[in-house]
Amino acid sequence: MTVKIKLFSHLKYKLNAEYIFIDLSDQATVADLKSKVREIGSSRIEGIPYRVAIDSKFVEDSVKIHPEDIVALIPPVQGG
Amino acid sequence: VVETCIQATPIKIKDFRSSGDAGAELIFYGRVRESEGGETISGLEYEHYEEMASLQLQSLAVKTAKQFKLKTLYCVHRVGYIPIGDASLYIHIFSKHRRASLEAMEWFIAEIKKEVPIWKWGVKTDGSKFPSKSK
Numbered sequence: 001m002t003v004k005i006k007l008f009s010h011l012k013y014k015l016n017a018e019y020i021f022i023d024l025s026d027q028a029t030v031a032d033l034k035s036k037v038r039e040i041g042s043s044r045i046e047g048i049p050y051r052v053a054i055d056s057k058f059v060e061d062s063v064k065i066h067p068e069d070i071v072a073l074i075p076p077v078q079g080g
Numbered sequence: 081v082v083e084t085c086i087q088a089t090p091i092k093i094k095d096f097r098s099s100g101d102a103g104a105e106l107i108f109y110g111r112v113r114e115s116e117g118g119e120t121i122s123g124l125e126y127e128h129y130e131e132m133a134s135l136q137l138q139s140l141a142v143k144t145a146k147q148f149k150l151k152t153l154y155c156v157h158r159v160g161y162i163p164i165g166d167a168s169l170y171i172h173i174f175s176k177h178r179r180a181s182l183e184a185m186e187w188f189i190a191e192i193k194k195e196v197p198i199w200k201w202g203v204k205t206d207g208s209k210f211p212s213k214s215k
Contacts, residue, residue, distance in 0.1 A: 008127060009199035010211045053197070056132035072129060072197075078215055079126075079133075079157060079198035080110045080169050080189055 001026060003033070003065060006072040014044045024065060030054075031061040037073065050075045081152045082145045084137045086128060086198075088160040091170045102151040102174040106181040108189070110169035112162050116202035117213050123163040125209055129197035133157075136196045140188065148184035150175045155188075157198060 005020050012018060022036045030052045037045070051058050053072045054065070065071065091109075098105060112124050137157065145153045152174040162168050171188065175181040192198075193215055200212035 006129070008129060008197065009201075013211045053129075053132055056129075056135050072132070074129070074132075074197050075199070076215070077193065077195065077197050078200045078212055079128075079192045079196045 001028075001065075001067040003067065003069065003071055005033075005037075006070070008072070009075045009078075010048050011041075011045055011050060011073050011075055014048065015041060028065050029061060030059055030063050030065065033065060033071070034061070048075055081154070082138075082141045082150075083153075084134075084141045084155045084157075086130070086134055086137065086157045086159055088158065091156050091158050091167045093170070094154055094172060096152065096154070096172065096174070098174060099151055101176060104173075104175045104178040104181040106171075106173045106175075106178075106185055108169070108171040108185055109167045110189075111167050112164050114164045116200070117210075119202055119204065119210070121164070121202045122205050122207075123161055123166075123203050124168065124212070125161050125201040125203050126157075126159040126168060127199045127201060128157075128159045133197050137192070140191050140195060144184050144188040144191070148175065148180045148187070150180060150184055153184070153188070157192075157196070159198065161203065 050073045154172040156170045173181045201209045
């Protein structure tokens with residue numbers, strides 16, 4: 001499956017993209033997604049921490065990803 | 081009463097009528113400073129993940145009001161471009177006694193800065209933008 005992933009802040013700036021598209025296996029988890037992001041982003045996003053959100057909720061690494069999920073990478077937030 | 085809002089327009093103070101049981105009223109404004117990460121700026125651009133930020137902010141407000149037994153928690157976060165001196169955050173709290181308001185305000189702001197997907201971009205005087213490194 002191909003998953004569309006929304007980017008923000010430093011990740012958007014470093015990858016110069018609002019979204020990235022990542023191919024994952026049908027049984028892929030958030031941990032697999034992070035591994036793919038590391039491959040794609042390589043040195044450009046090294047050292048930028050982020051959490052993964054699916055359908056507007058933060059999720060753990062063990063959560064499975066589905067094709068219809070709305071996935072976002074959330075770097076440290078800075079509201080206020 | 082718990083009410084939150086994320087908006088792109090300037091923040092206006094809300095005229096609350098205190099309930100007879102609220103002895104403390106606390107108002108906080110967060111304002112844009114003239115520099116960001118050592119750079120002189122004309123303002124900040126607040127980026128947000130719209131759907132998630134609204135949910136997270138409301139959820140946090142409800143949790144805060146319950147935890148500190150507040151009478152009212154009203155919060156507005158402005159997004160988009162905000163010039164120096166303008167408010168980016170407005171929080172208005174009522175509680176029975178002052179300690180609850182003071183503690184709730186500190187806790188709520190700290191949680192916003194951890195859990196609500198909003199980010200700051202510095203906007204230089206030439207219009208170019210850079211992602212902020214500050215919290």
